Amino acid sequence: MTLSLNTAAAAQQPDWPDGELVERARRTLSDLPGLTTEDEIDSLREVLAAAALGEALVLQGGDCAERFADAEPGTVRRKLDHLQGVASVLRSGAELPVVPIGRIAGQYAKPRSTSHEELPDGRSLPSYRGDAVNDIAADPVLRIPDPDRLLTAYHSARAVLDTMRSSWIGRPAAERVYAAHELLLLPYEEPLVRSGSMGKFAASAHFGWVGERTRDVGGAHVRLAESVQNPIGVKIGPAVTPVEVVELVHKLNPDRIPGRLTLIVRMGASEVGRRLPLLVEEVARHAGPVIWLSDPMHGNTSRTSGGVKTRFLPAVLEEVTTFVRVLRERGQWPAGLHLELTPDPVTECVDGPEEFEGRLAFPDYRSVCDPRLNPAQAAQVVDAFLLAAR
Ligand code: PEP
Numbered sequence: 421m422t423l424s425l426n427t428a429a430a431a432q433q434p435d436w437p438d439g440e441l442v443e444r445a446r447r448t449l450s451d452l453p454g455l456t457t458e459d460e461i462d463s464l465r466e467v468l469a470a471a472a473l474g475e476a477l478v479l480q481g482g483d484c485a486e487r488f489a490d491a492e493p494g495t496v497r498r499k500l501d502h503l504q505g506v507a508s509v510l511r512s513g514a515e516l517p518v519v520p521i522g523r524i525a526g527q528y529a530k531p532r533s534t535s536h537e538e539l540p541d542g543r544s545l546p547s548y549r550g551d552a553v554n555d556i557a558a559d560p561v562l563r564i565p566d567p568d569r570l571l572t573a574y575h576s577a578r579a580v581l582d583t584m585r586s587s588w589i590g591r592p593a594a595e596r597v598y599a600a601h602e603l604l605l606l607p608y609e610e611p612l613v614r615s616g617s618m619g620k621f622a623a624s625a626h627f628g629w630v631g632e633r634t635r636d637v638g639g640a641h642v643r644l645a646e647s648v649q650n651p652i653g654v655k656i657g658p659a660v661t662p663v664e665v666v667e668l669v670h671k672l673n674p675d676r677i678p679g680r681l682t683l684i685v686r687m688g689a690s691e692v693g694r695r696l697p698l699l700v701e702e703v704a705r706h707a708g709p710v711i712w713l714s715d716p717m718h719g720n721t722s723r724t725s726g727g728v729k730t731r732f733l734p735a736v737l738e739e740v741t742t743f744v745r746v747l748r749e750r751g752q753w754p755a756g757l758h759l760e761l762t763p764d765p766v767t768e769c770v771d772g773p774e775e776f777e778g779r780l781a782f783p784d785y786r787s788v789c790d791p792r793l794n795p796a797q798a799a800q801v802v803d804a805f806l807l808a809a810r
């Protein structure tokens with residue numbers, strides 16, 4: 421018997437080698453306590469309502485792919501302090517409350533545009549899909565999806581949330597960092613949907629988003645997001661149509677609750693100015709309040725001739741500036757940013773192509789997935805947002 425009632429097509433699911441083990445992991449997860457509580461989710465919903473109404477800003481940020489090894493308290497505290505620091509720059513610059521939300525405590529699964537990666541030596545390996553699925557090591561056996569990793573994801577997320585909650589003690593509720601991740605792996609997400617006093621909620625996170633590759637209006641991920649009461653997001657890339665966006669908003673926020681739905685725009689610097697205006701106009705006309713965030717990372721990814729993924733800071737800054745301008749010109753609220761960032765002084769994003777083919781290119785590249793902003797680069801992105809919003 422399957423515990424899933426969600427029969428719509430599910431994109432981007434790993435090719436699990438053993439269905440019975442996946443069912444076992446599902447049953448175990450459904451018997452474990454939820455990771456987040458309805459009360460915590462309610463307080464996030466409340467602060468996000470202010471952002472939907474133009475009275476607050478949102479800063480979402482963290483790793484592209486979290487590692488299980490990073491669930492230990494020291495690493496988690498450094499990430500939380502950094503996100504708080506970036507949020508406080510935004511807060512003092514904008515003179516508004518800022519809601520910090522980490523890509524944390526569950527960002528263990530990745531959608532991939534190709535099922536395999538080609539190694540420089542000519543071998544082909546199944547793609548790394550996040551620690552919840554397989555191992556980053558370049559070993560074909562370790563790349564086989566392992567359903568037991570769904571349980572390690574749960575226990576790692578639990579450890580991260582314990583550290584997060586201890587950081588809340590003695591702080592005003594407005595300074596909490598909440599936990600968010602992409603709602604991707606259905607055998608992880610579905611058994612963690614729980615019933616509360618107000619209906620069902622995703623007890624895997626406070627906030628969950630549906631990615632660019634899984635946001636099909638008729639698909640399983642949108643159906644999952646529709647079935648829960650958490651504040652949720654949807655990534656929208658350059659190929660989305662105004663009709664699709666209006667359908668998504670009607671489906672995911674039919675009661676027009678401020679703060680329920682966030683649209684995370686990731687079009688790329690060269691597309692956003694052309695494509696975003698009509699979407700903003702149509703949503704304002706037909707679909708009611710949403711939180712508009714700029715993800716200036718995912719539409720601005722480049723590869724070096726050696727295959728290293730990077731992002732050019734000028735493109736990232738330009739997308740942010742254009743996003744703010746487009747929203748402002750239409751009387752809508754540019755509510756903030758969704759960033760891939762790290763407290764570590766990494767060299768993953770760079771200033772331009774001249775920087776990355778040289779001998780000293782990427783002396784400190786640690787990401788196992790997409791390139792992140794280091795602290796100085798994140799500060800530049802926040803400055804660009806504030807300058808454009810002034
Ligand atoms: C991500 O946020 O890491 C991601 C895969 O984004 P997108 O769905 O926008 O491509």
Ligand code: MN
Pocket residue numbers: 484485718760789790
């Ligand atoms: Mn990413």
